[in-house]
Amino acid sequence: MSPEAGKSPDYGIPALKAKALELRRLILETTHRAGMGHTGGSLSEADILIALYFRILRSIEAADPAKPTRDRFILSKGHASPGFYAALALRGYFPLEELSSFDSLGSRLQAHPDMLTCPGVDISTGSLGQGLSCGIGMALAAQANPALASFATFVLLGDGELQEGQVWEAALFAGARKLPRLVAIIDANSVQLASTTADAVGLEPLGAKWRSFGWACIEVDGHDMEGLCGALEKARADSSGGPVAVIARTVKGKGVSFMEGRYEWHGKAPNDAEFAAAMKELAL
Amino acid sequence: MIDEMVAPRLAFGKALVEFAPLFPEMVVLDPDVCTSTQTSLFRAAYPHRFYEMGIAEANAIGVAAGLASCGYIPWVSAFAVFLATRALDQIRVSVAHTGLPVKLNGSYGGLPSGRGGATHSSIEDLAVMRALPGMTILTPADSVETRAMTELATRLPGPVYLRTVRCEVPTIFDAAYRPVLGKATVLRKGSSGDVAILSEGMMSARAVAAADLLAAEGLKVRVLHFGTVKPLDGEAVAAAARECGRIVTVENHSVIGGLGAAVCELLAEEAPCRVVRLGFPDVFMESGDDGLIFSRYGLDACGIAAAARRLAAGRGPTGA
Numbered sequence: 001m002s003p004e005a006g007k008s009p010d011y012g013i014p015a016l017k018a019k020a021l022e023l024r025r026l027i028l029e030t031t032h033r034a035g036m037g038h039t040g041g042s043l044s045e046a047d048i049l050i051a052l053y054f055r056i057l058r059s060i061e062a063a064d065p066a067k068p069t070r071d072r073f074i075l076s077k078g079h080a081s082p083g084f085y086a087a088l089a090l091r092g093y094f095p096l097e098e099l100s101s102f103d104s105l106g107s108r109l110q111a112h113p114d115m116l117t118c119p120g121v122d123i124s125t126g127s128l129g130q131g132l133s134c135g136i137g138m139a140l141a142a143q144a145n146p147a148l149a150s151f152a153t154f155v156l157l158g159d160g161e162l163q164e165g166q167v168w169e170a171a172l173f174a175g176a177r178k179l180p181r182l183v184a185i186i187d188a189n190s191v192q193l194a195s196t197t198a199d200a201v202g203l204e205p206l207g208a209k210w211r212s213f214g215w216a217c218i219e220v221d222g223h224d225m226e227g228l229c230g231a232l233e234k235a236r237a238d239s240s241g242g243p244v245a246v247i248a249r250t251v252k253g254k255g256v257s258f259m260e261g262r263y264e265w266h267g268k269a270p271n272d273a274e275f276a277a278a279m280k281e282l283a284l
Numbered sequence: 285m286i287d288e289m290v291a292p293r294l295a296f297g298k299a300l301v302e303f304a305p306l307f308p309e310m311v312v313l314d315p316d317v318c319t320s321t322q323t324s325l326f327r328a329a330y331p332h333r334f335y336e337m338g339i340a341e342a343n344a345i346g347v348a349a350g351l352a353s354c355g356y357i358p359w360v361s362a363f364a365v366f367l368a369t370r371a372l373d374q375i376r377v378s379v380a381h382t383g384l385p386v387k388l389n390g391s392y393g394g395l396p397s398g399r400g401g402a403t404h405s406s407i408e409d410l411a412v413m414r415a416l417p418g419m420t421i422l423t424p425a426d427s428v429e430t431r432a433m434t435e436l437a438t439r440l441p442g443p444v445y446l447r448t449v450r451c452e453v454p455t456i457f458d459a460a461y462r463p464v465l466g467k468a469t470v471l472r473k474g475s476s477g478d479v480a481i482l483s484e485g486m487m488s489a490r491a492v493a494a495a496d497l498l499a500a501e502g503l504k505v506r507v508l509h510f511g512t513v514k515p516l517d518g519e520a521v522a523a524a525a526r527e528c529g530r531i532v533t534v535e536n537h538s539v540i541g542g543l544g545a546a547v548c549e550l551l552a553e554e555a556p557c558r559v560v561r562l563g564f565p566d567v568f569m570e571s572g573d574d575g576l577i578f579s580r581y582g583l584d585a586c587g588i589a590a591a592a593r594r595l596a597a598g599r600g601p602t603g604a
Binding site (some may be wrong): 112127129130139145163165 | 311332335337338340342345346347348349350351353354355356358373374375376378381382383533534567
């Protein structure tokens with residue numbers, strides 16, 4: 001399959017759901033094989049990534065990952081790289097088999113996304129809180145340069161990540177400038193490394209926070225593919241007038257019953273028995 | 285004009301305006317210090333290429349990286365201390381690790397901070413920046429070199445940390461001088477067997493003044509100016525050690541991690557010799573007159589000359 005230039009492949013909702021299931025299986029295979037990796041947050045972002053890479057992002061081409069007019073995507077929650085890499089592989093940026101090299105010496109698929117090694121990574125991330133600022137730089141570039149004017153920038157953040165102060169420096173700046181064609185997506189899975197976000201430092205009311213920083217805000221079920229695609233399409237359209245935050249309410253570890261909602265699965269890979277049980281739940 | 289007193293921060297601000305037509309991709313990001321770091325000149329001349337970021341250095345660095353990833357050459361101009369320490373993680377991950385052509389103007393480098401004391405003096409920035417892989421560190425001596433290095437930095441493909449100081453310093457280079465990246469500049473040849481003084485930034489004018497004091501006493505001191513601290517001109521350092529035998533390093537910085545440390549690291553492996561490091565000891569700065577503080581630590585012509593004299597006589601920094 002080689003996606004047409006300027007347009008994401010024409011997938012219907014059932015096909016996108018099937019892709020998301022495939023993505024979840026690839027995430028588990030990747031972290032299981034590596035014996036490490038961030039499984040929980042990769043599973044929570046899975047539907048968002050599929051919506052983006054197979055419906056929303058425009059002008060992205062696996063054969064030309066540096067195309068200047070492409071939509072930009074930043075995984076600000078860079079530790080959820082197994083999900084990101086699996087989405088890039090499904091979209092054809094590199095062979096699916098390469099996922100087995102994840103996090104091993106010499107691999108292009110570093111523990112955290114590295115723009116210098118991995119095709120399709122628009123900027124390196126890994127230290128939480130930095131991606132939205134980088135996205136603002138890209139949106140400013142699009143605004144300043146008529147040759148780039150068409151692209152939109154999407155930044156995926158974790159909700160726990162919003163505890164980083166830099167995120168709010170960035171949110172304040174973009175909101176104050178009414179910066180166009182910038183969309184922040186919050187993978188709001190309510191769970192961080194060592195506890196729930198509520199038990200760590202609560203973030204609610206989250207939508208009100210973004211609105212008070214000058215952003216439009218859409219809240220959506222981050223696992224309802226149809227609703228998610230609708231929200232992201234609306235966000236892209238509405239962002240012509242200023243930045244838009246999409247708060248995607250998700251479940252950490254989504255799709256695997258014994259991982260769902262559990263912080264213990266933040267940075268852990270399944271062992272053989274857990275992997276077998278999980279793959280059974282995610283049977284095609 | 286030689287000996288004319290000009291502030292490097294002003295030379296930097298003027299250079300941005302001068303070279304803007306040469307680099308249409310160049311933009312300037314300012315965390316609300318433009319009238320101090322002199323990028324207000326660029327703001328006035330090229331308002332559409334100037335981004336006021338508010339008082340938020342971390343965000344400014346990330347935004348610069350995003351712009352650079354789309355073909356721009358962003359200069360982030362801020363107080364050195366708030367780039368090198370407050371925004372260090374952003375510089376490390378979004379700039380140094382990516383290798384993007386983000387240019388950092390560490391203004392108010394070293395002591396002269398407008399009597400800002402401990403919080404505003406930047407005497408650790410060279411140490412911090414040296415530790416980042418791929419970071420080029422430029423420490424111009426005067427306004428002529430600052431102008432030339434602003435262009436040189438903009439032209440380089442990767443990240444650069446340019447250190448400019450606040451106070452007026454004497455011009456030591458004539459207008460035709462062009463620094464070479466990674467090469468020390470010989471300011472006084474000296475003679476073999478005598479001491480070599482290795483200096484950076486605004487200290488180089490003082491090193492020359494010290495050498496001239498010593499020449500009157502018959503001591504012919506070599507003076508090497510390191511306008512590039514990283515990559516260090518190891519050949520020049522090793523040659524100074526072999527030919528002069530004794531070295532004084534002089535820097536507007538802590539003796540930990542800066543030019544003196546870089547020189548010692550290199551010499552320990554390649555050409556061991558006696559080295560005396562002049563710089564700030566392991567202390568925080570305090571408010572007060574810059575000249576008095578520099579003198580307290582021997583960072584004026586007399587202090588440098590005294591250190592060289594003691595070393596030439598075979599004694600250490602305290603005369604022992």
